[in-house]
Amino acid sequence: MRYYDRLIFELSRKGRIGFSLPACDADPVKAETAKGVTGIWRESPLDLPEVSEPDVVRHYTNLSQMNFGVDTGFYPLGSCTMKYNPKLNEEVLQSFLGLHPLQPESTAGGAEELLSFMKKALCEICGMKGFTLQPCAGAHGELTGLMLIREYHRSRGDEARCKVIIPDSAHGTNPASAAACGFEVVEVKSRPDGLVDIDALRPLLGPDIAGMMMTNPNTLGLFEKDILEIASLVHGCGGLMYYDGANLNPLLGIARPGDMGFDVMHVNLHKTFSTPHGGGGPGSGPVGVSEKLLPYLDKLKVSGFHGNFGVIARACAYILSLGREHLAEAGTFATLSANYIKESLKDCYRLPIDSVCKHEFVFDGLAGGGGDVTTLDVAKRLLDYGFHAPTIYFPLLFHQAIMIEPTETESKETLDAFIEVMRSIAHEASREPEVLRTAPHNTPVSRPDETAAARQPVLKYEFR
Amino acid sequence: MFAYFPHTDEDIRAMLDRIGAESEDELFSDVPSGFRLRNGYDLPSSMSEDEVRAFFNGLASRNTRLTVFAGAGAYDHYTPSVIPYITSRSEFLTAYTPYQAEISQGTLRYIFEWQTMICSLTGMDVANASMYDGPTAAAEAMRMCVACTRKRNTVIASSTLLPGVLEVLRTYARNCGVNLVETDAIGEAVAEGTLDLAGVIVPSINRYGIIESHLGLADAVHEAGALLVEYCDPSALAVVKTPAEWGADIAVGDAQTLGMPLCYGGPCAGFMACSSKWMRKLPGRLVGQTVDASGRRCFVLTLQAREQHIRREKASSNICSNESLMALWSTVYLSLMGPEGLRRVNALCYVGSHYLHDALLATGRFTDPFEGRAFLKEFVLQPLMDAGKLQQTLLDAGFFGALLTEEGYVSFCVTERRTRAEMDALVRVVKEAGL
Missing domain, CATH: 3.40.640.10 (Type I PLP-dependent aspartate aminotransferase-like (Major domain))
Known part of the structure; x- marks a missing residue:
């Protein structure tokens, strides 16, 4: 990676162009003004770069070289499931690019068949009765699922249900989605063993509970083994169970949310089903429901057309490539890799809950506390060694959380190299803490001044 | 083995040894047996790359390739290479x-x-x-x-x-x-x-x-x-x-x-x-x-x-x-287009959509419910025939246009990708249709 300090605007020279379009001298504004249509036209200048095609290609290629991706190296990124993105999946979309989303179904039979195959496959993998593919991301799926919970209670005249229960270990999107959907968030504590405290849950239940959101395995990578009892308690008070699919990967081949008592769930196709993360999207967050929510599924319109069709098609190629045989292996390999890292590092890093984990696990900083060296320092030092940082300071249960998820597509050699680097960082922490505190040293830029960025935000380029 | 999974039997054994587990199944001892997946998934078997390609080619063959004269929130603009x-x-x-x-x-x-x-x-x-x-x-x-x-x-x-x-x-x-x-x-x-x-x-x-x-x-x-x-x-x-x-x-x-x-x-x-x-x-x-x-x-x-x-x-x-x-x-699109490219896209859309608008009106088979109002690429007309049949006739001729609106209008859209020849062909279909 090499530092490159240009913005496309700084390459601009008046008169250069980078497009290839038929000539056209017409001027809509002049033509309409001549007809007397005035007052609706742009008057301010339009500041866009004027650059040639080679300028554009070189600029963005240079930018790309300051980026880390799954194809560059290992992402031990907890709850993000950064698995390998198969290249075959990038080519299957070509013949669908010209399809208009409002074309009658009779002229889009192939696209419709793909969507219906995906709904069926997701139902089978998740143990659900129906799916909508409209949501464009995981959090969008959460919001959609909560809307379905709302529709369900409303249709029964049960409008007093204004609260959603969420464990303290939950992903931040859970409470944010519940609040966006107008619910009051009630937090339920975890026990010292990291699982939901059923005794703390019981008194929260009542006629004002709309439902409970959970992910299983939870964000500590622990399987909530009392899930049937939890579901039965929540159902008993008239609430519904929501499954956050961010942690679905380890369940592949092992168990299905629908069989654990969940009524509604989302799946992150960009996690479990390998579609590329794209630097923060496009994702896809299909929502599945049990029988009792089926009638409400098609009442909701949560995005413009059919959802992120291009992402759904890639996930479809993934499911076909793996097939029933290899899909069933993914969860096991992911779990094996996570436990392998955990056992290999627990003498150097503090493992607050020492039990078998699923796809991910959480350390609470360095063993022995680390002195002045924080989790942030460890994460930044990893960048020097060519690894992405783990998820840090989440879940909020531990002050120095380091959350590691290796996925099933990393080889033992990669895991061993990561383990070795994590061990040597732990040694550095005691011998040369300054090296960690000022890390990274081998990246295109060093630690940015985030305080300055937030104090006086510069959020766009200023044209002279 | 499978192309995306690097775990050899030897790797698996070594990893289990480090963990201190007899088998992979031991890692799931905390998942209640009551809902463990027993018989696998009812899904197709693993496909090779060429089989996946063939599957998608099969799907693609069930879509009809149409020349798009519709918008309504999705527009057929040019994508630079x-x-x-x-x-x-x-x-x-x-x-x-x-x-x-x-x-x-x-x-x-x-x-x-x-x-x-x-x-x-x-x-x-x-x-x-x-x-x-x-x-x-x-x-x-x-x-x-x-x-x-x-x-x-x-x-x-x-x-x-x-x-x-x-x-x-x-x-x-x-x-x-x-x-x-x-x-x-x-x-x-x-x-x-x-x-x-x-x-x-x-x-x-x-x-x-x-x-x-x-x-x-x-x-x-x-x-x-x-x-x-x-x-x-x-x-x-x-x-x-x-x-x-x-x-x-x-x-x-x-x-x-x-x-x-x-x-x-x-x-x-x-x-x-x-x-x-x-x-x-x-x-x-x-x-x-x-x-x-x-x-x-x-x-x-x-x-x-x-x-x-x-x-x-x-x-x-x-x-x-x-x-x-x-x-x-x-x-990247806006970098390539710049102010002049974006201006030209709008000009081409304007010229094309007004050409089609006027040619369709000239067939005598439509009226204009919004005469004199400025538009850039998309417009609606009031059809003087059955709108559903009109859309189907166009589909049969390879055009997606005349989208029926809630108000009973039909909408058309012309982007810079549509040629004069395509527009003339569409107008001919409208003229000759026995509607």
Whole structure:
């Protein structure tokens, strides 16, 4: 990676162009003004770069070289499931690019068949009765699922249900989605063993509970083994169970949310089903429901057309490539890799809950506390060694959380190299803490001044 | 073994030994046997690469290739060859969200460029890193109006917004506790006055393709203590009055018109921009400029205290993943087009759509319900025959156009990709159709 300090605007020279379009001298504004249509036209200048095609290609290629991706190296990124993105999946979309989303179904039979195959496959993998593919991301799926919970209670005249229960270990999107959907968030504590405290849950239940959101395995990578009892308690008070699919990967081949008592769930196709993360999207967050929510599924319109069709098609190629045989292996390999890292590092890093984990696990900083060296320092030092940082300071249960998820597509050699680097960082922490505190040293830029960025935000380029 | 899984039997044994487990199954001893998956999945068997290709070719053969003369929220604009070449670079494609700024300067820089370009097009002060699509951006703007005006809860939406936008607004309003009022008499509705008014959402170009005038609207909305939101086509903003020029507080829309293929409706990207006054209420990610420890210019995700991973239930929105790669798509598009390219796209659309509009009227089989109103690429006509049969006749001839609207009009759209010959052929079909 090499530092490159240009913005496309700084390459601009008046008169250069980078497009290839038929000539056209017409001027809509002049033509309409001549007809007397005035007052609706742009008057301010339009500041866009004027650059040639080679300028554009070189600029963005240079930018790309300051980026880390799954194809560059290992992402031990907890709850993000950064698995390998198969290249075959990038080519299957070509013949669908010209399809208009409002074309009658009779002229889009192939696209419709793909969507219906995906709904069926997701139902089978998740143990659900129906799916909508409209949501464009995981959090969008959460919001959609909560809307379905709302529709369900409303249709029964049960409008007093204004609260959603969420464990303290939950992903931040859970409470944010519940609040966006107008619910009051009630937090339920975890026990010292990291699982939901059923005794703390019981008194929260009542006629004002709309439902409970959970992910299983939870964000500590622990399987909530009392899930049937939890579901039965929540159902008993008239609430519904929501499954956050961010942690679905380890369940592949092992168990299905629908069989654990969940009524509604989302799946992150960009996690479990390998579609590329794209630097923060496009994702896809299909929502599945049990029988009792089926009638409400098609009442909701949560995005413009059919959802992120291009992402759904890639996930479809993934499911076909793996097939029933290899899909069933993914969860096991992911779990094996996570436990392998955990056992290999627990003498150097503090493992607050020492039990078998699923796809991910959480350390609470360095063993022995680390002195002045924080989790942030460890994460930044990893960048020097060519690894992405783990998820840090989440879940909020531990002050120095380091959350590691290796996925099933990393080889033992990669895991061993990561383990070795994590061990040597732990040694550095005691011998040369300054090296960690000022890390990274081998990246295109060093630690940015985030305080300055937030104090006086510069959020766009200023044209002279 | 399988191509994506590197675990050999030897690896598995060595890893289990380190863990101290007899078998892989032992790692799942905490999953109650009552719901363990016993018989695997009822799914097709693993396919080879060529079998997967054949499967998709089979699907593609069941789609009909049509020449697109329709819009209604998805437009068939030209995609420069450079764009997919750049966006498929795996350093962009396979990257995670740029939380680790030191190894994400590529992503952070293009988002900063995108934010700048969205501000240039809309005239607004601040733009975020992207939304899922136009309709959801409108829905987030509706929620933002409520958040910015505190205890107020009513949002007026123009019934001339695209049907797809209104449908999403209705779903969000019904389930997020917003009182949504739809009307085509915006001025009167605002003047009537309600103490509860949080915001007003109007289109820049409406569902009939007509460029709307919002003269005096911003003043009236602000006088009522509410926010004005404009839903716009970013491509058309090169020629039509900008949300900032109309005095809007928030601009939203769909960046699909910035060179993205139709792709059966997605992925595309929504955008959202606002005046600096409301910056801290903006949902989604923001990239800001700063310096690194050695004083070099660099970029970071900033003002994260608005976001879900910090604020949880107090966040301005639940949005996390957005449409980053599609923001790159349109950033590259706008770099290639520049002001002159975008002007030319609009000119070509204008010339083409007016040619088709006039030729269709000349067949004597339509009337124009909005005569004299300015349009750029999309227009509606009142058909003097059965609209359903008209659309089918066109489909049979390989054209997707004459989209039936709720009002009984048929809509057409002409982008720069449509040729004179294609338009003449479509008009001939209309003329000769025995409808």
